[in-house]
Amino acid sequence: MPFDTGTGAGGSFSARREITGFSNPTVKYLRSLREKKHRKREGKFLAEGLRLLTDARECGHIPQMLVMAAKRDPHPLLSQLEQAVADAGGEIIETSADILTKITGKDNPQAVVGMFAEFDTSLAALERDRGDIWLVAQALRDPGNLGTMLRTCDAVGAGGLILIDDCADPFSVEAVRASMGAVFTQQIGQATWDDFSAWLRADHGGRAGQLVAASLRDAVDYRGAPYCAPCFIMVGNESRGLPAEYEDACDLRVTMPMKGRADSLNAAVAGAVLAYEVLASLD
Amino acid sequence: MPFDTGTGAGGSFSARREITGFSNPTVKYLRSLREKKHRKREGKFLAEGLRLLTDARECGHIPQMLVMAAKRDPHPLLSQLEQAVADAGGEIIETSADILTKITGKDNPQAVVGMFAEFDTSLAALERDRGDIWLVAQALRDPGNLGTMLRTCDAVGAGGLILIDDCADPFSVEAVRASMGAVFTQQIGQATWDDFSAWLRADHGGRAGQLVAASLRDAVDYRGAPYCAPCFIMVGNESRGLPAEYEDACDLRVTMPMKGRADSLNAAVAGAVLAYEVLASLD
Structure with a gap:
């Protein structure tokens, strides 16, 4: 040029x-x-x-x-x-x-x-002690939801957002826009479920990570649940939710009140309600 | 035809x-x-x-x-x-x-x-005792946010969503889609600020309504704040937030932790985090 x-x-x-x-x-x-x-x-x-x-x-x-x-x-x-x-x-x-x-x-x-x-989004590049909270998105298809989750990460002082399996692109114009700048303040990881699980459970020379998901089965009330840091809050695909085996692999399954006809919240909303609860719990 | x-x-x-x-x-x-x-x-x-x-x-x-x-x-x-x-x-x-x-x-x-x-969205058509929580959106421009707020309303067993001033259309394809059906389960009101204020403060033969907003000034921690039913949770425009005089008119101003660079959450996320807090408080 x-x-x-x-x-x-x-x-x-x-x-x-x-x-x-x-x-x-x-x-x-x-x-x-x-x-x-x-x-x-x-x-x-x-x-x-x-x-x-x-x-x-x-x-x-x-x-x-x-x-x-x-x-x-x-x-x-x-x-x-x-x-x-x-x-x-x-x-x-x-x-x-x-x-x-x-x-x-x-x-x-x-x-x-x-x-x-674009940034390095390998798990190896993540600084795990950067925050007590991480959001984990599994097969999320809506770039606006990813951007909103990054924005929430920033608000709760999270380490960042980890994308599991086939997610929308966090570097899309829509996601960057919805993140309101948090795409630059938050770390972003991209990995398969197997690689993420191995990384999560590996000895990082410090605290073990706690994997938490909202679930309808075998779950405790999300308020007052025994959260501990670093807490990885996992949210599943907009239509299908999390695969059963991913839920099984969680250290803690929590449930939020659903008083109406629907049995789920918007993915970014669910992640935020949980993240604020964990933030209050860990404070 | x-x-x-x-x-x-x-x-x-x-x-x-x-x-x-x-x-x-x-x-x-x-x-x-x-x-x-x-x-x-x-x-x-x-x-x-x-x-x-x-x-x-x-x-x-x-x-x-x-x-x-x-x-x-x-x-x-x-x-x-x-x-x-x-x-x-x-x-x-x-x-x-x-x-x-x-x-x-x-x-x-x-x-x-x-x-x-389309439904009747006049304030006169709202059944105020239908729920202990109402969401109030002021000049919200994103139909996806409106739909997501309706979905949250359903989840917390709210009465519905009231749209103040110039909001996106809750009957748009995007809003209806994002509501996941809650456009049919929730009541929807549309009004100017003045008409809404008059309706809110009028004697409805029962409990007075409490108007709550997230605010950065003169606000108490959103956790453990003295919420009471029916609680109207107001969320402002995506870019500008709420006008100062609308905040002044609130019965309660609450603040949520903002640990990062940003000073606000996505509007639908903010409404949901507050709604779940109010739900837990009123339970």
Whole structure:
């Protein structure tokens, strides 16, 4: 790609250029990252919005490429972001609101979008002592639910979110959006059930992990249940729930009141109600 | 519309016909109900899936029109549903999976879709003693959040969900889907803040209502707070939260731990964590 070297708003020199054409290869490339197969092939993902990108920066995640509306209001946080991208050798692109819309697929896009390298999501990369609570999502299909669970993780001071089996992509635009920045503050693991089980039960030189799930059978009331840290709260697929053998493998099965016709809660809601209960219990 | 009178699966006579054309006016009409302006003009909405439509039936809500895949597996609940529609003088339509996809906008549509008349959502129609908990959504923009809140209402045995100011439409396909049937089990109110306040504070010949909101200022810990029934738990807009004057009008402001960078939870999650706390407190 051709580079123009200009002066960044922060005053430093950075790779900066303007894009005006919808058919520009960079626009097509960024737009392609809305699809999982392209994200996986490239190892990149998109995040939008100044607040979210500022959270990312403050957590040490600097976009490799920053795309901004050419006509935008000045903002000190945006200047700091541009400076950080320039310092890290990233690229800064100015373009129109229409092209930003094309990239993000959103009618009213935020005035700034960042492209990031995907993180290492291997279990080996997780810092298990980072939090007393971890959420574990099994075969969750809704990226909004994953993002909401990441947001809840942040709120309860969790270590992060571990995705078991075939889950939606936590780096999808929808998940990143719903996480409200928590995709950058929380650790994310991805593993098969077998690998997760082995990791959970391995000797980590410290406390054993407690695996907890909401269940309708052989379960104790979720309030006042004997939670202990680190507590891994597992939530199952939106339609099917958890496989029976996964429930069997739990150290603790808890049940929440269901006073109506339904026998389950939204997956992200169930995870949050449990996480707040565990947080109060461990405090 | 032309009617063929055939024999329903339940054995009774009903208005039943087959539609094979994508440009059929009924297909266009049903498809138009995915848009709010058409729903409001017609006073109708769509709900999909045998389980959801069975919940509706068992709660006394019979679709005015039932659209089924011509090639479908027989099911006793579907036969009961057909019978109920026939008994109520409704119409039954058989069509292709492709046309069902066109109507619902879903790649893998459920094999059955119902068209219902929208409910009366005036405050006067609410039965205030129906539950000890009510959720109140203020200017919520995400129909998925509204549906999830209805589902939570069902789970905690609430009276229902009251929508204040300019909320998303609880009868949208997304909200109905996310409610998992609770749109039929829960009462739904729609009102301005002023009308809601007047209704809440009026003498209902019984217990006064307690208005509760999550807040960051002048608030007590949400655990062990002095909740009392009927408790109206108010959740604000996804971006802006509640207006200050609405918070001021609350009887109780509670705060939830926020251990991370974010200062708020997803709206449906916040409502659910509070609702379960209130449920435990009132029990």
